[in-house]
Amino acid sequence: MEHPQQLQPAIGSCRNVFPAHDYDLAATLTSGQAFRWKNAEQGWEGVIGKRWVLLWNTHGQLEATVAGPEVDWHWLSHYLQLDLDLPAVVATFPEEPPLRAALEACRGLRLLRQDPWECLASFILSSSKQICQIQQIVQSLCERFGEQIPTPSGVGARFAFPSAARLAQCEERELRECKMGFRATYLLETAQVLERREIDFAALSSLSLEEARAVLLELPGVGKKIADCVLLFAFGFQQAFPVDVWVRKALQQLYFSGRRVNPRRLQEFTEAHFGPHAGYAQQYLFHYMRVVQRNRSLEILDSHDQTRVR
DNA sequence: AACCAGGACACAA
DNA sequence: TTGTGTCATGGT
Numbered sequence: 431m432e433h434p435q436q437l438q439p440a441i442g443s444c445r446n447v448f449p450a451h452d453y454d455l456a457a458t459l460t461s462g463q464a465f466r467w468k469n470a471e472q473g474w475e476g477v478i479g480k481r482w483v484l485l486w487n488t489h490g491q492l493e494a495t496v497a498g499p500e501v502d503w504h505w506l507s508h509y510l511q512l513d514l515d516l517p518a519v520v521a522t523f524p525e526e527p528p529l530r531a532a533l534e535a536c537r538g539l540r541l542l543r544q545d546p547w548e549c550l551a552s553f554i555l556s557s558s559k560q561i562c563q564i565q566q567i568v569q570s571l572c573e574r575f576g577e578q579i580p581t582p583s584g585v586g587a588r589f590a591f592p593s594a595a596r597l598a599q600c601e602e603r604e605l606r607e608c609k610m611g612f613r614a615t616y617l618l619e620t621a622q623v624l625e626r627r628e629i630d631f632a633a634l635s636s637l638s639l640e641e642a643r644a645v646l647l648e649l650p651g652v653g654k655k656i657a658d659c660v661l662l663f664a665f666g667f668q669q670a671f672p673v674d675v676w677v678r679k680a681l682q683q684l685y686f687s688g689r690r691v692n693p694r695r696l697q698e699f700t701e702a703h704f705g706p707h708a709g710y711a712q713q714y715l716f717h718y719m720r721v722v723q724r725n726r727s728l729e730i731l732d733s734h735d736q737t738r739v740r
Numbered sequence: 741a742a743c744c745a746g747g748a749c750a751c752a753a
Numbered sequence: 754t755t756g757t758g759t760c761a762t763g764g765t
Contacts, residue, residue: 556745558761559762560765567762609763612760612761651749674746
């Protein structure tokens with residue numbers, strides 16, 4: 431068992447507390463927006479930029495431990511978007527049962543503000559992959575090509591997400607060894623485009639949503655869905671509304687009585703219906719669908735157990 | 741053992 | 754414009 435002393439921050443590490451109401455770390459970190467968080471014994475362990483981070487919830491607060499000394503914690507409150515007024519966001523949502531059900535089921539789910547390159551690269555790897563597989567690919571990519579970062583004693587080696595410059599030097603074969611399959615060419619070419627500075631990646635936030643999306647769509651392996659993920663999760667475009675298979679299912683089921691709807695009509699609907707923070711609504715619908723499905727499969731397992739016991 | 745996964749793309753018709 | 758096959762790999 432754990433010795434009580436091991437629950438204290440290790441030597442050289444640093445800890446801080448943040449007030450945070452309605453902030454559900456588990457929902458936020460498992461909702462398919464970031465892929466580097468693991469549920470450890472003491473909390474959620476991950477990497478933000480070049481920092482190892484441990485996070486956990488404690489009654490209305492949020493606590494963090496990092497590896498080295500830290501005075502300015504702005505990078506963390508920015509990543510977690512601690513200053514966001516969630517009730518104000520929710521207040522802009524339409525008052526209708528399906529969305530309210532999703533909000534109720536996912537109370538405290540938040541959007542993160544991630545590093546643009548890591549977010550872009552991760553979602554290029556996400557296409558037609560399950561979330562747990564994306565996590566594995568990203569981890570493998572970081573371990574092979576990422577810079578090692580400081581960790582507290584006893585934690586083991588951790589690595590930053592590899593830079594575009596580093597990945598641009600890779601052979602396609604090396605990337606495929608991370609099990610990313612056909613996505614390797616997309617990732618490699620996109621890394622090379624950014625490395626050659628053929629698009630102004632950093633300036634996207636000063637553009638309109640449509641302009642910024644058009645720039646991202648130039649990148650190989652980036653279509654509308656992945657572009658919207660990056661715009662929402664990294665650049666903070668609150669109206670970006672990524673539609674993947676889950677969200678499409680949710681929309682069709684909840685708003686179109688189960689009929690299949692083409693992407694253009696779907697986009698027209700979401701733009702008109704969900705308001706200025708549509709992307710937030712999208713994340714609630716996405717997570718809601720997955721939670722419901724998870725519960726269903728648990729019920730099935732449970733019923734099997736009971737029949738076996740009898 | 742089929743079927744599907746936070747898709748994009750080239751190519752038909 | 755809308756539909757279909759392909760890409761690679763692993764989970765359910």
